[in-house]
Amino acid sequence: MKIDISDLHYSYPSGVKALQGLSLQVNPGERVAIAGHNGCGKTTLVRHLNGLLRPTQGRVAVGDWDSADHSAAGLAHRVGYVFQNPDEQICKRRVWDEVAFGARNLGYSPTRVEELVSWALSCWQLEPHRDTNPHDLSSGLRRKVAIASVLAMDTPILIFDEPTTGQDSHFFKQLIAVMNLLRQKNKTVIAISHDMDFIAENFDRVIIMGQGRILLDGKPDVVFNESEVLAVTFLQPPQLTRLAKGLSLPVEDCSIEGFLRALSGG
Numbered sequence: 001m002k003i004d005i006s007d008l009h010y011s012y013p014s015g016v017k018a019l020q021g022l023s024l025q026v027n028p029g030e031r032v033a034i035a036g037h038n039g040c041g042k043t044t045l046v047r048h049l050n051g052l053l054r055p056t057q058g059r060v061a062v063g064d065w066d067s068a069d070h071s072a073a074g075l076a077h078r079v080g081y082v083f084q085n086p087d088e089q090i091c092k093r094r095v096w097d098e099v100a101f102g103a104r105n106l107g108y109s110p111t112r113v114e115e116l117v118s119w120a121l122s123c124w125q126l127e128p129h130r131d132t133n134p135h136d137l138s139s140g141l142r143r144k145v146a147i148a149s150v151l152a153m154d155t156p157i158l159i160f161d162e163p164t165t166g167q168d169s170h171f172f173k174q175l176i177a178v179m180n181l182l183r184q185k186n187k188t189v190i191a192i193s194h195d196m197d198f199i200a201e202n203f204d205r206v207i208i209m210g211q212g213r214i215l216l217d218g219k220p221d222v223v224f225n226e227s228e229v230l231a232v233t234f235l236q237p238p239q240l241t242r243l244a245k246g247l248s249l250p251v252e253d254c255s256i257e258g259f260l261r262a263l264s265g266g
């Protein structure tokens with residue numbers, strides 16, 4: 001399902017112009033990372049995709065739907081959004097109910113809800129916590145519950161708003177495994193992240209935002225070579241890209257494999 005955003009402007013009631021004429025297309029099945037300095041409008045942008053915010057000017061289309069014609073509840077059939085802060089999302093007193101919440105709201109049959117919740121819990125090995133109150137879990141587990149509840153909605157588009165913040169390497173490994181499962185299901189994944197190494201390793205496309213606009217959009221290895229633009233946004237290219245530059249290596253992609261290939265001359 002394609003996303004088509006054209007000339008999107010958004011001003012908060014306080015007068016802050018958070019988005020200032022932003023256009024973007026995302027094709028079905030793409031994996032897109034969004035990065036940029038704090039307050040540049042990343043969350044404001046993605047909240048337009050599920051109708052939590054409405055354009056001040058411009059148009060947001062999700063598939064053949066103009067978002068202006070659909071409620072947030074309607075758009076939830078197409079776009080699942082994991083909040084930047086899981087505690088803003090979690091509303092149930094039992095993990096199983098929390099993970100089932102979105103799927104139930106979409107009107108799925110009890111059998112389908114049961115299947116999707118079991119799958120989503122297993123993605124994060126959350127089964128031992130199924131009867132726990134999410135608020136009694138660690139922050140890492142609460143984030144997993146928040147992601148699992150969006151996985152269980154089985155939407156064609158999933159948005160993760162800074163999923164990696166403050167998480168350990170085990171969480172990263174599980175998140176990458178979950179993203180690979182989503183790739184097999186041909187889901188569109190949009191993730192906001194400040195972690196350039198995570199982006200370089202796991203995304204086909206990266207968008208760099210600055211002050212409510214898109215500054216760069218392309219393959220990670222191309223975007224991460226634009227060190228002057230990145231410096232304006234207070235972002236540093238991934239460590240491997242910087243190391244390759246320092247060694248004058250012609251790195252074609254900024255993954256570990258790409259770096260090793262360049263290092264061995266092939």
Ligand SMILES: Nc1ncnc2c1ncn2[C@@H]1O[C@H](COP(=O)(O)OP(=O)(O)OP(=O)(O)O)[C@@H](O)[C@H]1O
Nearest residue numbers: 012014016018036037038039040041042043044045
């Ligand atoms: N509810 C709100 N009311 C008023 N201004 C807001 C609100 N939410 C965000 N803003 C402002 O809008 C701008 C964009 O904020 P947004 O949260 O979209 O940025 P972000 O790129 O997601 O930042 P971060 O990296 O800190 O999560 C900022 O100037 C922010 O202070």
Ligand SMILES: [Mg+2]
Nearest residue numbers: 042043044084
């Ligand atoms: Mg944000």
